[in-house]
């Protein structure tokens with residue numbers, strides 16, 4: 001399994017990477033952790049003539065804590081899973097990153113690569129949607145922000161324009177009365193999500209549900225919000241019966257994928273089960 005020949009560049013800045021993307025056009029691909037791109041190259045599913053390695057661009061690294069957490073696109077899952085600011089302010093993100101693949105994948109795979117690649121079985125898109133994260137990108141036309149709701153368009157397709165680079169992703173810092181959880185049915189070998197559900201809730205002082213965001217990954221061609229579940233939960237007491245009723249509505253209007261690992265019918269059933277589990281834990285965490 002040897003990839004076709006390619007030219008390799010290691011730019012020192014995002015601006016330099018964008019310049020190289022413009023210069024080489026359709027021939028060029030960004031390389032981050034390589035854990036989706038390199039298998040595709042080896043299988044010759046993708047044969048770019050030019051690889052632009054952004055894994056060592058300093059401005060794409062690091063986790064900054066403030067009103068929101070700002071995480072550089074080239075930050076690895078392992079760094080996210082063990083970061084004190086993430087564990088303290090947005091623990092569900094560490095919970096999710098810590099469940100991706102195995103230690104080799106977590107040491108190389110990056111936040112920006114996962115979001116840009118938009119694999120239907122990727123974990124992080126669900127958390128990004130449930131937490132309403134914002135994806136900062138930079139391209140030839142300048143910088144802009146893509147909301148989580150706009151990012152995942154179709155299977156392996158995002159709202160990124162040609163020659164745009166994901167630079168940072170910002171997440172909320174959760175406070176009192178807020179809770180979030182990620183529950184996943186994992187493929188036993190790769191650990192990709194057969195079904196993964198991220199849930200976020202905010203509670204009123206009386207314990208009823210003020211806000212909810214739920215997103216499913218793995219089951220369909222792209223990670224997707226579950227609006228019916230969210231609407232059913234908001235205004236409810238957030239008790240076991242309300243959660244169970246809301247979870248039953250999950251996945252009803254989704255398109256499903258079926259493969260040798262799990263049929264469409266099985267995924268449909270598991271979406272409801274994992275939605276209930278994620279919501280139960282998110283509410284329990286919000287109650288402290």
Ligand SMILES: Cc1cc2nc3c(=O)[nH]c(=O)nc-3n(C[C@H](O)[C@H](O)[C@H](O)COP(=O)(O)OP(=O)(O)OC[C@H]3O[C@@H](n4cnc5c(N)ncnc54)[C@H](O)[C@@H]3O)c2cc1C
Pocket residue numbers: 029030031032033034035036037038039054073074099100101102105108109110111112113114116117119121122123124164165166167190191192193
């Ligand atoms: C054995 C194995 C198990 C895995 N298990 C899981 C799992 O359980 N859960 C899971 O979610 N994933 C899993 N993965 C996939 C892994 O998370 C990949 O790392 C991820 O999909 C891509 O991130 P990357 O940094 O490796 O990107 P790369 O492979 O380097 O790039 C992927 C794509 O994104 C583009 N890209 C990369 N960075 C940027 C950027 N900053 N801006 C714009 N475009 C960019 C590249 O051009 C390329 O098209 C697994 C992979 C392997 C090999």
